[in-house]
Amino acid sequence: MSLLSVRDLTVKFSNRGQSVTALNGISFDIARGERVGVVGESGAGKSITGFAMMNLLSRPGYIDGGQVLFEGKDVLKMSAREQRSLRGNRMAMIFQDPMVTLNPVLTIGQQMVETLRAHRKLSHEEARQIATVKLKEVYIPSPEARLDQYPHELSGGMRQRIVIAMALLLDPQLIIADEPTTALDVTIQADIMELLLEMCRSNMVGLMLITHDLGVVSQVTERTLVMYAGRIIEAGKTRSIINDPQHPYTQGLINALPQQTPPGSRLKQIPGSMPSLNAMPSGCPFHPRCPLANDLCRTTMPKVVQYADVEVACHEVQRLQSDLTSEAAQ
Structure with missing residues (x-):
């Protein structure tokens, strides 16, 4: 049994008496200790997926259908008390900006101790000792002194390390990391991702890494989901998707990487932009930007099919698959 199974998850947003669909029936699994990347442009539905998995959506957003099964139990049907016990305990989330995650009027120690005592029967001193150990694990210098400091007294990289330490406080089985290095310098980004990878490997923690950076995905994750306009359009082993992408959108994302362009040349980009929800x-939501689009793409939503080592939703890929099948039959 998978650690997490998402089935036909649909999320909508109310908009002036009408509703728009932000996630359109997505399904995927995460095994114990597996590292899964979720990539796509802004507006693809990556962060909404993470929030929906934790059932943290607030109005005007709401879950319109589907299941989020954690160890076989549907998170969406849990009572408020069961969900509080799950969040931060067995499922933890690392948000984009540590200054938003951390409470500016409480010390680091107060926040970590409060988190521990909310889920464990510990004395204040026992909780503080565990917090100190976790700060050491993420290479925070002078951890005991840091517990008495406020978030604004720390650098951006140190704050993000503390956020990771807080996510690992209660030894969760799954971490959802939503753009965990967005606000950091490039050198610090590499350190944070290396730390997160080390923590997941050493503790056998499942990781769902939400990012737009395919370079990071290629180094950290084992499997990748490519999202576009609220759908998963390609999914498979990260190495297969990076080395041999099948969907035209995935190909465009990889071709747009700076290292794919010779020095002095203009960077490649996918023409157009992500469609708005309303x-x-x-048909296929990517067809206005797709160089391979035909009349079928403009009228009919493609189904997800297995092709090579990936699952992909593209009429052109399906046509190629059909041609190969016909040739093999002859």
Whole structure:
């Protein structure tokens, strides 16, 4: 049994008496200790997926259907008390900006001790000792002194390390990391990702890494989900997707990487932009930007099919698969 199974998850947002679909029936699994990347442009539905998995959506957003099964139990049907016990305890989330995550009027120690005592029967001193150990694990210098400091007294990299330490406080089985290095310098980004990878490996923690950076995904994750307009359009082993992408959108993302362009040349980009939720095109949502689009793409939503080592939703890929099948039959 998978640690986490998401089935036909649909999320909508109310908009002036109408509703728009932000996630359209997505399904995927995460095994124990597995590292899964979720990539796509802004507006693809990556962060909403993470919030929906934790059932943290607030109005006007709401879950319209589907299941989020954690160890076989549907998170969406749990009572408020059961969900509080799950969040931060067995499922933890690392948000984009540590200054938003951390309470500016409480010391680091107060926040870590409070988190521990909310889920464990510990004395204040026992909780503080565990917090000190966790800060050491993420290479925070002088951890005991840091417990008495406020978030604004620490650097951005140190704050993000503390956020990771807080996510690991209660030894969760799954961490959802939503753009965990967005606000950091490039050198610090590498340190944070290396630390997160080390923590997941040493503790056999499952990781769902939400990012737009395919370079990070290629180094950290074992499997990748590519999202576009609220759908998963390609999924498979990270190495397969990076080395041999099948969907035109995934190909465009990889071709847009700076290292794919010779020095002095203009960077490649995917023409156009992500469609807005209230103006979604008919058929395949990527067809207005796709160089391979045909009449079928403009009218019919492609189904997800297995092709090579990945699952992909693309009419052109399905046509190639059909041609190969016909050739093999002959």
